[in-house]
Amino acid sequence: MVLQVERAVVAYDGRPILDGVSLSVRAGEVVAVLGANGSGKSTLVKAAMGLAPLVGGEVRLFGTPLKKFRGWHRIGYVPQRVGAGAGVPATVGEVVAEGRLARRGFLRPASAADRRAVADALEAVGLADRAREPVSVLSGGQQQRVLIARAVAGGPELLVLDEPTAGVDAVSQDLFAGCLRRFVAQGGTVVFVAHELGPLRPLITRAVVVNRGEIVHDGAPPADDDHVHPHAAAAHAALEVARPAGAGVWPPADGRAHAATGDARTVTAGVWPHATAV
Numbered sequence: 001m002v003l004q005v006e007r008a009v010v011a012y013d014g015r016p017i018l019d020g021v022s023l024s025v026r027a028g029e030v031v032a033v034l035g036a037n038g039s040g041k042s043t044l045v046k047a048a049m050g051l052a053p054l055v056g057g058e059v060r061l062f063g064t065p066l067k068k069f070r071g072w073h074r075i076g077y078v079p080q081r082v083g084a085g086a087g088v089p090a091t092v093g094e095v096v097a098e099g100r101l102a103r104r105g106f107l108r109p110a111s112a113a114d115r116r117a118v119a120d121a122l123e124a125v126g127l128a129d130r131a132r133e134p135v136s137v138l139s140g141g142q143q144q145r146v147l148i149a150r151a152v153a154g155g156p157e158l159l160v161l162d163e164p165t166a167g168v169d170a171v172s173q174d175l176f177a178g179c180l181r182r183f184v185a186q187g188g189t190v191v192f193v194a195h196e197l198g199p200l201r202p203l204i205t206r207a208v209v210v211n212r213g214e215i216v217h218d219g220a221p222p223a224d225d226d227h228v229h230p231h232a233a234a235a236h237a238a239l240e241v242a243r244p245a246g247a248g249v250w251p252p253a254d255g256r257a258h259a260a261t262g263d264a265r266t267v268t269a270g271v272w273p274h275a276t277a278v
């Protein structure tokens with residue numbers, strides 16, 4: 001199993017955000033995590049990456065408990081967009097090269113293989129000719145592609161992407177879908193959060209819908225985008241609160257698994273959320 005989240009409980013200020021969520025992802029799967037604003041999608045992927053404080057349950061990456069996991073080079077993580085260029089005086093090539101650090105170590109100089117991987121990743125997202133430009137001059141969609149290239153450059157087995165296509169232009173979405181298709185064809189596993197599937201729809205093998213901190217659907221992808229974002233308004237009104245800044249540093253220096261104390265909740269598999277959503 002590539003990723004196992006078992007009975008995960010995450011709470012902020014005593015308020016449960018994830019309420020005993022379980023999710024297992026096998027090699028080769030392409031899992032879309034869907035749901036309304038504030039339902040807990042980001043928190044679920046952050047918990048899987050050791051970036052949200054688990055007060056119950058357990059996370060395993062490639063079979064290893066998060067606390068003991070050291071194989072961060074096996075994972076490419078793209079957090080929810082904060083802007084790749086915001087205040088960062090780096091070039092496109094430099095940002096993508098950061099994706100090699102977990103693999104080669106911080107002190108060793110870049111090898112020919114590192115440079116090749118960076119060039120390939122830039123090529124894959126259609127930015128090969130922009131490598132020397134500052135990230136800050138790129139459009140939002142292009143900046144998102146830079147972050148995706150950085151994740152891919154590390155040669156990961158698992159890609160975890162939080163809303164990779166949100167607010168991204170159609171060209172960038174198509175390029176990203178192509179990049180993902182090649183990654184999956186080479187045996188890669190993908191978990192991504194999305195509001196709209198767009199060109200990613202044909203790639204998905206499984207959809208997971210989060211509602212109010214619980215998984216209410218785990219199975220077939222929705223037939224169309226009308227069903228991607230269920231009950232958005234109600235859930236948004238009920239759950240949205242001010243969100244403190246600071247999402248943490250990734251990859252974590254050490255795992256952050258906590259004692260397994262969460263309740264197991266029943267996952268309703270195979271039923272699109274109409275039947276089960278609150």
Ligand SMILES: Nc1ncnc2c1ncn2[C@@H]1O[C@H](COP(=O)(O)OP(=O)(O)OP(=O)(O)O)[C@@H](O)[C@H]1O
Pocket residue numbers: 012013017035036037038039040041042043044239240241242243244
């Ligand atoms: N660090 C935090 N501190 C306090 N509350 C938080 C924190 N992170 C998230 N939350 C709250 O947890 C709930 C779930 O947030 P989360 O970002 O996981 O939702 P989401 O489903 O990804 O939403 P969106 O689609 O809007 O990104 C929200 O009510 C949010 O305000």
